[in-house]
Amino acid sequence: LDEDGTVKNNGTANQRGGLAIGVPGEVAGMEYARENFGSGNVTRQQIMQPAIDLASQGYLVTTYQSEQITEHYGDMVSYPVLGSYYLKDDMPYENGDVLRNPDLANSLRQIAEGGKDVFYSGPMAEAIIAEIQKYDGVMTLDDLANYTVSTHDPVTSTYRGKTIISCPPPSSGGTHLIEILNVMENYDIGSMEMNGPEYCHVVSEAFKAAFADRTAYMADTDFADNVPLSGLTSKDYAKTIADKITEESQDWTAGNPFQYEGQSTTSFSVADKEGNIVTVTQTIECSFGSAVAIPGYGFIMNDQMHDFSTDPESVNCVEPGKHPLSSMSPTVVLNEDGSPFMTVGTPGATRIFPTIVQIISHVIDHNMDLQDAIRAGRIYDNGSGDGICYESGMDNGVTAETAAALEAMGHT
Numbered sequence: 001l002d003e004d005g006t007v008k009n010n011g012t013a014n015q016r017g018g019l020a021i022g023v024p025g026e027v028a029g030m031e032y033a034r035e036n037f038g039s040g041n042v043t044r045q046q047i048m049q050p051a052i053d054l055a056s057q058g059y060l061v062t063t064y065q066s067e068q069i070t071e072h073y074g075d076m077v078s079y080p081v082l083g084s085y086y087l088k089d090d091m092p093y094e095n096g097d098v099l100r101n102p103d104l105a106n107s108l109r110q111i112a113e114g115g116k117d118v119f120y121s122g123p124m125a126e127a128i129i130a131e132i133q134k135y136d137g138v139m140t141l142d143d144l145a146n147y148t149v150s151t152h153d154p155v156t157s158t159y160r161g162k163t164i165i166s167c168p169p170p171s172s173g174g175t176h177l178i179e180i181l182n183v184m185e186n187y188d189i190g191s192m193e194m195n196g197p198e199y200c201h202v203v204s205e206a207f208k209a210a211f212a213d214r215t216a217y218m219a220d221t222d223f224a225d226n227v228p229l230s231g232l233t234s235k236d237y238a239k240t241i242a243d244k245i246t247e248e249s250q251d252w253t254a255g256n257p258f259q260y261e262g263q264s265t266t267s268f269s270v271a272d273k274e275g276n277i278v279t280v281t282q283t284i285e286c287s288f289g290s291a292v293a294i295p296g297y298g299f300i301m302n303d304q305m306h307d308f309s310t311d312p313e314s315v316n317c318v319e320p321g322k323h324p325l326s327s328m329s330p331t332v333v334l335n336e337d338g339s340p341f342m343t344v345g346t347p348g349a350t351r352i353f354p355t356i357v358q359i360i361s362h363v364i365d366h367n368m369d370l371q372d373a374i375r376a377g378r379i380y381d382n383g384s385g386d387g388i389c390y391e392s393g394m395d396n397g398v399t400a401e402t403a404a405a406l407e408a409m410g411h412t
Contacts, residue, residue, distance in 0.1 A: 014305045016075065018137020020290040022304035022324065023147050026282060027111060027119040032149040037278075048112040055108060055298065058100035061093045068287050069093055075291040081131070082293040082300065104298025120144045124297060131294050132301065150222060150323075157233050159185060160364055162341055163334040167281070168229070170220040170322075173329030173353040175232050176210040180357045182238030183209065183245075190365040194396045197405035200379050200388060203361075204411065205245045207354050208252040208383035216254035219315035220323045227315075231257030249410035252383050265328060265352065267345030279330035279345040281352075327352040333360060342370060354380050387412025 013019045034044065069076070069092040076083035076092075085101055086093065093099050110118045118124055125144045132139050152168040157178040164181065166174025183206040192199040213232060221227050231237050237257050244250075265283035284290075284302040292301045307324030309316040316325045329352050330345040342363060346355045355378055362373035377397030380389040388411050390398040 013136075014308070014310070015286060015303050016079075016291050018132040018135035018139070018290070018292060020303035020305045021132055021137055021139060021292065021301045023139065023143050024302060025147060025149065027116045028147055028149050031116040032151075033280075044115065045112045048108055052105050052108045052112065055101045055105035058098040061095060061097045061099050063095045065099075066093055066095050066097075072288050072291075075288055079135075079291040079293065081295045082288060082291050084295075085293055085298060085300075086288075101298045103296055107297045107299060120147060124294075127294050127297055128301070131292055135290075135292050137292075152221065155229060155233055157182065157235070159333075159360065161336050162364060163336075163338070164331065164360070165334065166331040167329050168221070169218060169227060170222075170324065171326040171328045172214050172218040173327045173356075174331065175218065175229055176214055177329050177331065177353040177357055178233045179210045179213065179238060179241075180206045180353070181360065182233070182235050183241050184357070184361060185235070186239060186242035189361055190367075194362065194366055195377055195379065195390070195398045195402060197402050197409070200390070200398060200402060200406055201247075201249070201409055201411070202245060203358070204379060204381040204388050204406075205250070205252070206241065207379075207381045209241045209244075209255065210353075211350075211382040211384075212252045212254045213257065217257070217315070218325055220325070223319055223322045224315045228257040247409060249406075249412075265347035265349065267328075267330060267347055269343045269345060271340065271343070275340050277332060277340045277343040279332065279343045281328040281330045281345045281347075283326075283328065283347070329353040329356050331356055331360070344370070344374075350382060351380050354378070385412075 034047065069086050073092060076087050083090075085103075086099075088097060107124065110124065121141070121144070125141055128144065129139060129141050154165050155168050155174045155178055156166075157164045159181045164178055166177055168174055180203075184203065187202055189199065189202075192202075217227055217232065219227055221229070234257065237255065241255065265281060267279060267281040269277070269279040271277045284300060285304050285306050289300045290303040293299065294301070304324055305318070307326060308318045309325075311317060327350045328345070330343075332343045333341045335341045344356055344359055346352055348355055358376070358378050359370075359373045362368045362376055363370055368376070372395065375395045377391035377394040379391075379398065381387065388406060390403070392398050392400070
């Protein structure tokens with residue numbers, strides 16, 4: 001803050017360099033999951049060996065990855081350790097090149113042998129802090145050593161009889177995913193043409209209402225004690241939103257979920273023969289994170305500070321020990337008898353929970369195969385005034401005729 005209390009513009013300090021980095025939790029989180037939910041029959045070494053092999057033996061660079069490296073070539077030059085891992089003879093790796101990272105393989109071997117303490121203390125931790133502080137960061141060895149995993153009960157609801165279990169705050173994704181599905185449950189979505197005008201209109205309005213609530217209420221519940229989770233996931237509250245939807249596009253402001261209170265990413269999903277299902281969503285925020293890579297260890301630090309608000313009055317403002325707001329929405333759906341139905345997650349920043357809403361709806365309302373539901377065209381509308389963003393030319397994509405009909409309703 002400046003002396004007069006206004007927020008000082010510090011350029012890209014929350015996106016690149018040492019100040020952009022939040023204390024990393026992935027190593028501790030994965031170990032917690034293994035210790036508390038693993039079968040006990042598989043060792044840490046067995047779990048990590050495929051990743052070690054991939055880093056050691058290398059993989060084929062895709063067109064997308066090559067484009068990303070090229071787009072961020074300036075970061076590769078400004079942060080030469082990052083460039084040492086993602087440039088080949090000082091030029092971006094090209095499609096089809098083999099990219100190996102023996103430093104990362106060695107780091108993973110150390111963690112496989114010694115557990116999370118190898119990462120949060122000792123030589124690896126010292127290298128992390130030295131590199132962060134080299135780029136003006138303020139993180140300390142104590143910050144790493146004191147990191148603890150926090151657990152929260154998931155947010156839950158139902159959609160047409162199926163149980164929805166999703167990610168709680170500090171991610172906003174699960175809460176608003178449920179809020180949107182609750183609104184959609186007031187409509188016979190299955191009878192609507194997928195990505196037709198009526199469908200896109202209803203879903204777009206539900207998205208805008210949820211994003212208005214997200215801005216107003218969502219934050220880390222360890223720091224904000226007035227996040228109205230049960231109100232936001234209440235079917236009665238969703239009904240008030242559905243009742244406000246007309247045949248025309250409208251601007252949405254945050255509702256009042258308190259009266260219904262009771263007492264940017266990688267995602268993978270796994271199922272086993274015993275019926276266990278899990279989805280894990282992980283992120284370092286922007287492409288190549290903070291651009292600060294750790295020499296000799298092969299990994300990049302995140303820029304999660306970018307997910308905090310720079311408004312000191314925001315419920316998502318920066319505080320020590322606080323988790324920034326996220327949209328990650330790993331979600332499990334169960335049948336009426338409690339048996340597994342599906343699990344899904346996705347990357348995509350604030351597009352995450354709108355994407356998962358549509359995938360769940362396609363499967364349940366339109367009886368689509370899961371892969372077909374993922375392939376189907378999608379829409380997005382965060383209420384910012386940009387209007388409906390949509391995909392065409394895909395399976396069941398939005399057509400020009402639908403776009404014209406939506407414009408007649410007042411949508412952009």
